[in-house]
Amino acid sequence: MLDIVGVLQSEKNAFTRSERVLADLILHDVEAALKLPIVDLAARADVSPPTVTRFCRRLGCDNYADFKVRLAKSRFVGQRYVVPESGPQTVREIAHGVITGIQSTIFDTFDRLAIDALERAAETIINSSYVLSYGSGGSSSMAATEMETRLYRLGLKASSSIDHQAQIMRAAGAPADTVLIAFSLSGNNVPLVEALKVAGEYGISRIVITRSGSSVSSEADILIPIDREENVDIFRPTPGRYALLAVTDILAQTVATRLGPSAVASMRRIKHQLVVTRDGDDSQPLGD
Numbered sequence: 001m002l003d004i005v006g007v008l009q010s011e012k013n014a015f016t017r018s019e020r021v022l023a024d025l026i027l028h029d030v031e032a033a034l035k036l037p038i039v040d041l042a043a044r045a046d047v048s049p050p051t052v053t054r055f056c057r058r059l060g061c062d063n064y065a066d067f068k069v070r071l072a073k074s075r076f077v078g079q080r081y082v083v084p085e086s087g088p089q090t091v092r093e094i095a096h097g098v099i100t101g102i103q104s105t106i107f108d109t110f111d112r113l114a115i116d117a118l119e120r121a122a123e124t125i126i127n128s129s130y131v132l133s134y135g136s137g138g139s140s141s142m143a144a145t146e147m148e149t150r151l152y153r154l155g156l157k158a159s160s161s162i163d164h165q166a167q168i169m170r171a172a173g174a175p176a177d178t179v180l181i182a183f184s185l186s187g188n189n190v191p192l193v194e195a196l197k198v199a200g201e202y203g204i205s206r207i208v209i210t211r212s213g214s215s216v217s218s219e220a221d222i223l224i225p226i227d228r229e230e231n232v233d234i235f236r237p238t239p240g241r242y243a244l245l246a247v248t249d250i251l252a253q254t255v256a257t258r259l260g261p262s263a264v265a266s267m268r269r270i271k272h273q274l275v276v277t278r279d280g281d282d283s284q285p286l287g288d
Helices: 004-010 017-028 030-034 038-045 049-058 064-077 091-111 115-126 139-152 164-172 190-201 240-259 261-279
Strands: 130-134 158-161 178-184 205-210 222-225
Touching: 004 017, 004 064, 017 030, 017 038, 017 049, 030 064, 038 049, 049 064, 091 240, 115 178, 115 205, 115 222, 115 240, 130 139, 130 164, 130 190, 139 158, 139 178, 139 240, 158 164, 164 190, 178 190, 190 205, 205 240, 240 261
Parallel strands: 130 158, 130 178, 178 205, 205 222
Antiparallel strands: none
């Protein structure tokens, strides 16, 4: 479906003066524009109705009615992505917003932690023969690869995948007693849902870290919910990824604590190589 709002923004400089006036009127308030008859829109732009019709056809629409249908579908992205609200401008203001957003997210994540689910997830991982870690799209990809890193340092067999097709294939070909950990910040990742369904068909235990009540959460055997409101400032990176990272660290440390000596032995071997080849002492983190 043609993204009318996107076309209005990207093609604006190529419009005639009258077309730019129309584009500005529409982008300023998409909801209001949707309610205007063609005569009223033309009057506000100080152009004729036929000019509005020609404008609609230039945008790839059959007529004004078709334009409004397509505009209505484009508007679901939200007015804040059409006319962003004014936010912090200086580095200090931006830094304050970013840091306080992270702090708020971390404290809120702690208050809402599903302790029992985390405990069951840790036990499931410990009793598994192999761990698959899935995520895609940004923050979830980061969490998936981070989980792989955390677990192989403990001596566990783990691998991550951020490719939808590979996720399905790996789930179908996984060995017995495999456990799958899936991350999704939105909970609306349709290909991930399909991969989780495949995993379920083959008896793979599925630990899902996502928004409760979502399509991804519906495929969980063990659900670790992350429920939070997204920030309205579209320029600020989502602090929600820190919630994913916090839960990843909590789960990984719980697994490490339950494993005990075997985890320590694996970590000691890794640290030995880092001290010998890189650091000279053991004061640095276990990997960068």
